[in-house]
Amino acid sequence: MNTIKIGLFGFGTVGQGIYHVLGQAKNAHAEIKRICVRDLSKPRSAAVPSALFTDKPEDILDDPDINLIVEVIDNPEAAYDIVTTALRRGIDVVSGNKTMLARHLPELIDLQRRHNAALLYDASSCGSIPVIRNLEEYYDNDLLLEVKGILNGSSNYILSRVFDHGESYSQALDRARQLGFAESDPTFDIGGWDALFKLIIITVHALGEYVAPERIFTYGIQNIHDADIRYAREKGMKIKLVAQVAKVSDTAFTMFVMPEFVGPEKYIYSVDDEYNGVVIRGECYDRQFMFGKGAGSLPTASSILSDIMARRHHYRYEYKKMAYLDRPAYTTDVTLRIYARYRTTDIPAILPFRKITEMYISEGSNYVIGDIQLSDLIARRSELDAPDIFIANLSRFFSDRDVSR
Amino acid sequence: MNTIKIGLFGFGTVGQGIYHVLGQAKNAHAEIKRICVRDLSKPRSAAVPSALFTDKPEDILDDPDINLIVEVIDNPEAAYDIVTTALRRGIDVVSGNKTMLARHLPELIDLQRRHNAALLYDASSCGSIPVIRNLEEYYDNDLLLEVKGILNGSSNYILSRVFDHGESYSQALDRARQLGFAESDPTFDIGGWDALFKLIIITVHALGEYVAPERIFTYGIQNIHDADIRYAREKGMKIKLVAQVAKVSDTAFTMFVMPEFVGPEKYIYSVDDEYNGVVIRGECYDRQFMFGKGAGSLPTASSILSDIMARRHHYRYEYKKMAYLDRPAYTTDVTLRIYARYRTTDIPAILPFRKITEMYISEGSNYVIGDIQLSDLIARRSELDAPDIFIANLSRFFSDRDVSR
Numbered sequence: 001m002n003t004i005k006i007g008l009f010g011f012g013t014v015g016q017g018i019y020h021v022l023g024q025a026k027n028a029h030a031e032i033k034r035i036c037v038r039d040l041s042k043p044r045s046a047a048v049p050s051a052l053f054t055d056k057p058e059d060i061l062d063d064p065d066i067n068l069i070v071e072v073i074d075n076p077e078a079a080y081d082i083v084t085t086a087l088r089r090g091i092d093v094v095s096g097n098k099t100m101l102a103r104h105l106p107e108l109i110d111l112q113r114r115h116n117a118a119l120l121y122d123a124s125s126c127g128s129i130p131v132i133r134n135l136e137e138y139y140d141n142d143l144l145l146e147v148k149g150i151l152n153g154s155s156n157y158i159l160s161r162v163f164d165h166g167e168s169y170s171q172a173l174d175r176a177r178q179l180g181f182a183e184s185d186p187t188f189d190i191g192g193w194d195a196l197f198k199l200i201i202i203t204v205h206a207l208g209e210y211v212a213p214e215r216i217f218t219y220g221i222q223n224i225h226d227a228d229i230r231y232a233r234e235k236g237m238k239i240k241l242v243a244q245v246a247k248v249s250d251t252a253f254t255m256f257v258m259p260e261f262v263g264p265e266k267y268i269y270s271v272d273d274e275y276n277g278v279v280i281r282g283e284c285y286d287r288q289f290m291f292g293k294g295a296g297s298l299p300t301a302s303s304i305l306s307d308i309m310a311r312r313h314h315y316r317y318e319y320k321k322m323a324y325l326d327r328p329a330y331t332t333d334v335t336l337r338i339y340a341r342y343r344t345t346d347i348p349a350i351l352p353f354r355k356i357t358e359m360y361i362s363e364g365s366n367y368v369i370g371d372i373q374l375s376d377l378i379a380r381r382s383e384l385d386a387p388d389i390f391i392a393n394l395s396r397f398f399s400d401r402d403v404s405r
Numbered sequence: 406m407n408t409i410k411i412g413l414f415g416f417g418t419v420g421q422g423i424y425h426v427l428g429q430a431k432n433a434h435a436e437i438k439r440i441c442v443r444d445l446s447k448p449r450s451a452a453v454p455s456a457l458f459t460d461k462p463e464d465i466l467d468d469p470d471i472n473l474i475v476e477v478i479d480n481p482e483a484a485y486d487i488v489t490t491a492l493r494r495g496i497d498v499v500s501g502n503k504t505m506l507a508r509h510l511p512e513l514i515d516l517q518r519r520h521n522a523a524l525l526y527d528a529s530s531c532g533s534i535p536v537i538r539n540l541e542e543y544y545d546n547d548l549l550l551e552v553k554g555i556l557n558g559s560s561n562y563i564l565s566r567v568f569d570h571g572e573s574y575s576q577a578l579d580r581a582r583q584l585g586f587a588e589s590d591p592t593f594d595i596g597g598w599d600a601l602f603k604l605i606i607i608t609v610h611a612l613g614e615y616v617a618p619e620r621i622f623t624y625g626i627q628n629i630h631d632a633d634i635r636y637a638r639e640k641g642m643k644i645k646l647v648a649q650v651a652k653v654s655d656t657a658f659t660m661f662v663m664p665e666f667v668g669p670e671k672y673i674y675s676v677d678d679e680y681n682g683v684v685i686r687g688e689c690y691d692r693q694f695m696f697g698k699g700a701g702s703l704p705t706a707s708s709i710l711s712d713i714m715a716r717r718h719h720y721r722y723e724y725k726k727m728a729y730l731d732r733p734a735y736t737t738d739v740t741l742r743i744y745a746r747y748r749t750t751d752i753p754a755i756l757p758f759r760k761i762t763e764m765y766i767s768e769g770s771n772y773v774i775g776d777i778q779l780s781d782l783i784a785r786r787s788e789l790d791a792p793d794i795f796i797a798n799l800s801r802f803f804s805d806r807d808v809s810r
Contacts, residue, residue, distance in 0.1 A: 021689050025548060027729045122543075128690035130543040137542070137720070138527075138535040138711050143430060267696070270675070284426050284707035285533035291672070291694040302689035306543050313725070315542070318718060324432045 004030035007060030010073035017301030076100040102197035118316035123303035148244035149278035154189035191220035208321025343388035409435035412465030415478035422706030507602035523721035528708035553649035554683035559594035596625035613726025748793035
């Protein structure tokens with residue numbers, strides 16, 4: 001087995017983490033040969049030889065000595081250019097860019113096949129939790145029923161501060177920003193997009209099906225209000241931002257990202273702070289629960305290192321489930337029971353509930369609980385962004401039917 | 406890819422589970438061609454064609470059409486004969502027999518190499534939790550520090566009944582027997598042997614080191630007494646039967662199986678009933694926690710199916726870490742803080758404590774808490790079986806030094 005010679009794109013917190021972790025991993029037989037950064041003039045740690053740096057992608061892409069590209073830059077468009085160029089040239093790639101992957105997976109899978117190059121991206125979903133590799137390799141028969149979890153550490157940190165430490169939502173968001181858990185524009189995390197992109201990648205490996213982001217209902221926690229928190233507390237529950245994909249019949253599955261009321265009997269109730277937790281449910285093994293740090297420089301770097309080592313042993317995703325003959329089809333024709341809190345917007349007029357089970361009207365705020373088709377939520381999606389509205393899932397429709405967790 | 410044609414040894418609960426699960430897995434491309442049982446005259450389910458059964462191992466071993474042997478018999482000696490014969494003939498094997506594996510792994514690894522045959526056994530450790538595959542593939546760099554967990558479902562079920570449901574130990578054991586969680590001779594489970602064998606297998610894949618069972622301190626829960634349960638409750642803790650392997654320095658690791666006082670801040674505190682839970686700790690990713698059903702017909706069968714599917718894709722364990730140059734060495738020269746409860750046996754005279762931090766003497770029972778070398782515990786192992794003695798781990802010596810869980 002040869003030494004892996006790495007061309008690294010990006011030297012932010014994750015890139016620096018990789019440099020650090022590779023320095024520690026004595027048996028890795030992998031070395032960073034070149035690092036491509038956007039701004040060469042930026043001051044760098046003295047521990048990293050300045051000769052490693054370049055600002056020209058070709059210095060890596062054209063170097064025949066480099067046999068693996070590791071891409072950890074923020075910009076999804078630039079990442080797409082690097083990854084597709086590398087794959088077309090038959091160079092293997094490790095990437096952590098979930099936005100880019102979630103948007104372009106079908107093309108990237110096709111490029112891997114046509115150019116016999118491998119793209120690994122376990123680090124893109126849930127940081128150090130090996131979800132993708134396990135779905136691809138271990139839960140690789142058609143008995144898988146559901147993958148559900150907390151996939152975004154920043155929003156979970158905020159909700160955890162609110163529910164476990166009694167902070168207000170805005171206090172919690174400020175603290176998350178101070179600690180670097182939330183971006184200056186936190187929409188990517190708290191709007192549910194980060195969790196959505198991870199869910200799309202997970203679904204490719206869970207069920208062999210790619211669903212484009214715009215077809216999936218995604219609703220974040222940015223409109224959460226004291227009234228919602230009070231309501232959850234009264235019921236002994238927490239609100240968590242949950243991503244899930246689940247088979248709803250032998251031939252169909254659904255998926256979405258939205259806040260959910262979670263009681264203490266659920267595994268994900270105890271997933272606090274910046275942690276991620278994923279429940280994988282199958283017909284025979286019931287439930288598996290995986291839990292770990294979902295983000296951060298070193299956990300992500302360590303996950304990238306696992307991908308690098310996997311390439312050293314010629315591992316590649318086989319996308320076996322995409323070849324199955326009886327793949328389930330994506331459906332939004334499922335009934336969800338939701339909680340919708342509103343003030344001035346006339347929610348009962350906007351949302352075509354099939355059944356309303358509870359309604360509360362007061363001077364400060366109102367809410368309605370009822371059954372609605374997921375397709376109707378998608379159709380009214382833009383109206384639900386009004387700042388006086390918050391909706392959350394209360395469904396127990398598939399995974400919770402027969403078992404308690 | 407060809408269809409996997411399976412020769413199945415054993416048709417107890419796990420064997421029947423495999424038959425059931427394979428029938429459900431439409432994309433498995435695997436079929437059971439022959440089933441070897443000890444007693445042909447035993448009545449079998451009408452759903453299984455009687456022509457499948459044989460009582461002659463050669464009917465499977467000599468069949469050139471069979472390309473995978475799945476061995477799920479109880480008897481470790483018979484399992485050893487089947488597995489070694491198959492490997493010598495270059496036939497791949499999937500086995501769930503932890504006793505056989507823990508005793509013979511070095512030879513079985515050697516046979517795999519010499520005869521270019523693969524032996525997979527993820528089902529042998531923690532049933533449906535993919536611990537071995539993850540250690541082998543994902544946590545495959547030398548940053549791994551510790552693997553610690555509840556590896557035996559039966560003993561955990563009993564302790565769970567005691568601590569969560571207020572039953573006495575003997576009530577709980579009776580209930581476990583009634584539910585089929587404990588054998589008529591439960592020593593294998595409650596004596597810690599099942600957990601030990603799993604720990605040995607895990608250690609080969611975690612650190613690349615094989616340690617024979619007789620070199621490892623193993624202490625079960627059979628002597629647990631109301632006084633111990635009361636002591637734990639007073640401190641807000643539970644007693645769990647914990648198996649662990651941990652690096653204690655850059656060059657050394659230790660391992661043992663013993664009861665441990667576990668507080669609610671630990672992940673494994675919440676692993677109840679017949680579940681298993683494993684914490685994997687690394688330098689960069691901190692902690693991963695995996696949780697799931699550790700035993701039972703269908704979870705185990707489902708895990709066996711994952712191994713069968715892995716062989717269909719030519720997967721084999723690489724035992725990469727065994728080739729590392731700087732593998733840590735096994736040591737028992739570590740200090741543990743233990744609780745030792747006794748009545749007539751003179752524990753302070755038997756155990757050479759380096760330091761005693763607490764001592765309690767009463768008419769009913771006595772205990773001492775103090776620091777002792779693991780090697781001294783091993784040297785006095787046989788004396789600790791006296792029925793009036795119970796010892797449990799209170800150490801916080803490596804994994805708990807710097808972090809709370």
